[in-house]
Amino acid sequence: MNKYTQQIAIGAYHTNQHAQASVTSLFNVMLEAAWAHAQVMEWGYEDLKSNNMFWVLSRVYFEIEKYPEWQDQITLNTWSSGTDGMYAYREFILENEQQEVLLRASTAWLILNLENRRIFRLRDLRNSFPRLEVPNVCRNPKRVKPHARSGELSFQPVLFSDLDVNKHFNSVKYLERVLDGFGIDFLNTFELAQLEVNYLKEGLAGDKLAVDTVPVSDSSYSSTIVRESDGLELCSLLTHWRQRQQ
Structure with missing residues (x-):
């Protein structure tokens, strides 16, 4: 599975009093992109719900080089970066119009059973979560x-x-x-x-x-x-x- 890409215009509702996108608004944008890409991969919210399961975010690591500002046009790329049998990893890069990297992030996700909250093991599903090798991304969260x-x-x-x-x-x-x-x-x-x-x-x-x-x-x-x-x-x-x- 290739990268999932979104073009985003930074609106006033994304920003703080310094006219910069807040880290929480960037976090929300990233999570929405993750949900959207999971849907494309047929591992989205409705796909899991039909099997009595759901995604939970377990770990996050961000490196923020520069904050985008109000009215900036930015590009968000996200992709699957494999599984270790329990966690499904997902990475993100956010760039401005000059293709400067603004933010790098790596996340670790779990699939839980809706009723007993047990972890759904991903050992036999490595092909469903391929690792896309991309340079200049930060380490996995610890x-x-x-x-x-x-x-x-x-x-x-x-x-x-x-x-x-x-x-x-x-x-x-x-x-x-x-x-x-x-x-x-x-x-x-x-x-x-x-x-x-x-x-x-x-x-x-x-x-x-x-x-x-x-x-x-x-x-x-x-x-x-x-x-x-x-x-x-x-x-x-x-x-x-x-x-x-x-």
């Missing part, structure tokens, strides 16, 4: 170990707008909560350069979640999202920042 709790947590409920079509806390909403926790002054001073995410448990309606963030270095932070009812970590993230260019 395991991100949650850090020790830093102290008292502030729990906020899962809202209606947080839920996706699978009735789960949406994968981009995890990132949104973590980024908002850094505060406006920090986000006006720094921009995200690298991101790594592990999704560990499902967040559901009725849950209350808290973000716990601790520094790893001067420019890196470890974050976890914790559920109040059982104290479990639902998501673990590493963020690496650079000075925002004015």
Whole structure:
């Protein structure tokens, strides 16, 4: 299977107050392209639903070279990068009109049974998920170990707008909560350069979640999202920042 390509115009609804596409809007665009390509490959939402299964995003790694700006025309390419028997890997490259790479990403996906949440093994389906060799792509995402709790947590409920079509806390909403926790002054001073995410448990309606963030270095932070009812970590993230260019 070849690359799946989308041409995208950056609208005002994609951007932040700096007229740059936000990392969460780029994440959403990438996920939509992944769903669309899976449909072409006959492994889409409806294909799996008919067999009582569904896709879940398990791991993500981004390298962001440059953020596109309002009214920019960008090209998003995504493709299957094989399976190790459990994870199905998918890669992304985002380019501007000058064919400069803006963003590289690699993702790892699981197929789960809708009823018992067991992982559907992909060992015998390697031909369905061929690895397309493409240069200049980043590494595969790795395991991100949650850090020790830093102290008292502030729990906020899962809202209606947080839920996706699978009735789960949406994968981009995890990132949104973590980024908002850094505060406006920090986000006006720094921009995200690298991101790594592990999704560990499902967040559901009725849950209350808290973000716990601790520094790893001067420019890196470890974050976890914790559920109040059982104290479990639902998501673990590493963020690496650079000075925002004015």
